[in-house]
Amino acid sequence: MSRPLVIDSVAALRAQIRDWRCDGLSVAMVPTMGALHDGHISLVRIALEKAERCVVSIFVNPTQFAPSEDLDKYPRQLARDLDRMAGAGAQLAFIPDVAEMYPAGFATRISVGGPAAGLESDFRPTFFDGVATVVAKLFLQTLPDCAVFGEKDYQQLCVVRQLCRDLDLPVEIIGAPTVRDAHGLAMSSRNAYLSEAELGVARQLNAVLHRTAAALAAGADESSATAEAGRALVKAGFDKVDYIAARESLALAPWRRNRDGRLLAAAWLGKTRLIDNVEVPSA
Ligand code: PAF
Secondary structure, eight states, X not given: OOOOEEEOSHHHHHHHHHHXXXXXXXXXEEEEOSOOOHHHHHHHHHHHHHOSEEEEEEOOOGGGSOTTSSTTTSOOOHHHHXXXXXXXXXXXXXXXXXXXXXXXXOOOOOOOOGXXXXXXXXXXXXXXXXXXXXXXXXXXXXXXXXXXXXXXXXHHHHHHHHHHHHTTOOOEEEEEOOOBOTTSOBOXXXXXXXXXXXXXXXXXXXXXXXXXXXXXXXTOOHHHHHHHHHHHHHHHTOSEEEEEEEEETTTOOBOOTTSOEEXXXXXXXXXXXXXXXXXXXXX
């Protein structure tokens, strides 16, 4: 089990990628904000099925956090992350600091429309601009053949696909299934904020989504079914539901019954905001 090479500058990253390219090796990327869990490790494994080398970036990106959000307390555990990357076989950890990614005078921001509209953006209006900007930078710094993103952040996955399409970024985007605990809770770095009692409640989110998706597939009215799901989450112990909505699964346009759909939700448990999504099969 060899430790990944740790690189913190764009120049050193480019030099290493150049060496790999000279040796004819393909490169996959897994962008992360660290605090790696089994979900991230599954992305690394998929990356290594697709390419001979895997770069994992760890960068808690300030431009995707609103001032009221958890940038300062976002879990940071680099030594453990490097161990986990070594176990999964990733060869390179790219760990730039904020000055490397956003040097003094940085003044560009990428804004994606289409799938970025609504859902998360209604509650985190600057989030996807921050994600799109940092992902575009990471891709241009690394120039990977492909990059792997989890379906857990389903809207983000759609936004990144749109970004690559619109800006002709030559990176194949691979969506990876959500990894869950034995009770269906989607793995997330923010699960670390939850108490034991909150974990019990959090596990209801996926169950309610599955029930609602099955009802929609069986013909239930969309607004009644999603309103009922919201009530079920509050009854289960969630403090507030930001949204539960069905969308068409690629462009995230309003869902039509004859199209494959996705049911997406965000809800609060105390100070922790959880998101999840499930497939809604076409009728
Ligand atoms: O999903 C995440 O961890 C982040 O949004 C990403 C894609 C690494 C960009 O900072």
